[in-house]
Amino acid sequence: MNMNIDSTEATDVQLAAELARLQTEHRDLDAAIYALEGIVAADQLQIQRLKKRKLALKDRIIRLSDQITPDIIA
Numbered sequence: 001m002n003m004n005i006d007s008t009e010a011t012d013v014q015l016a017a018e019l020a021r022l023q024t025e026h027r028d029l030d031a032a033i034y035a036l037e038g039i040v041a042a043d044q045l046q047i048q049r050l051k052k053r054k055l056a057l058k059d060r061i062i063r064l065s066d067q068i069t070p071d072i073i074a
Contacts (some may be wrong), residue, residue: 010069019064022057029054 033050036042 015064019061019068022061022064025063026054026057029057050065 029050033047036047036050057074
């Protein structure tokens with residue numbers, strides 16, 4: 001049984017590390033989009049792709065957060 005607890009803790013640590021990485025990437029994309037939008041002749045297709053990637057990251061962040069923090073029924 002102790003082995004299961006260690007395995008669960010390792011999984012939680014891995015999920016938390018992945019969540020932190022995704023959040024950092026999400027913030028970086030936000031900064032890149034902001035910078036590109038400030039350029040008059042910015043590539044709108046590139047901005048659109050970055051926004052789509054950012055949205056996909058947000059979805060993954062939400063799913064990982066839900067895995068780490070289980071629902072508590074009141």
